[in-house]
Amino acid sequence: MLKRLLLFAVLIVLIAASCKKYPVDEPIIPKKPDPVDSAYLHHFIGTVGTVNFTLYEGLNSYVNTTSNAKTTATPPDSPTVIFSSTIGRPGNNPNSLVITKGILKHGPPSPTDNEFETFFKTGDYFYTSAFNPEGITIEWTDESGKKWSTLNGDQSGSVFTITEVKKKYVSGVTVLDVRMGFTCAVYDINGTSISITSSEYYGAFKNN
8 A cells, every 4th residue: 555655656746747847927127228328419508698508309399400501513613512400499499509511512413421521520610701601600599589690790709619520320321410519609680699608519410
């Protein structure tokens, strides 16, 4: 009788050992995304007049948009392009900043990547004037929708420096994320001015 009980116990152990075991599902814990480095979000940070502004893409409906103004030419003249980058909200909304850099003369039909990157190399740049169409133009739209521009007045003592350039490709198009520090005076059409100081702009320019 004891032998039978022992044999039965051994059989139970063997059957249990031969059964396929399935692991217990563990709860899926989502990975925390890496913290976003705000230094690499497109933005404008600066003081306009006496008001401090911090405009970040993705915050309060602000977006960074790009546009280019192109001209064609017949040899020996060269086609040209002027590049613009804007931080603002869709439509003609207040508190937006546009930075324009021109004029790039290039070979047809479009600038090469090398021409484009060289045009945005780090360093100091001058502001566009009535006597020199090349250089930097900054346009500010204030809270009332009124536009102010560096084009409308003197820029003595103003500075503009490209401090960093990062290259990427978006849908096959070469895009440069450019960091710029600047001070300037912007004027309305009547010649009244306000200053923009302690300013940094980080935005995209595209080659297309």
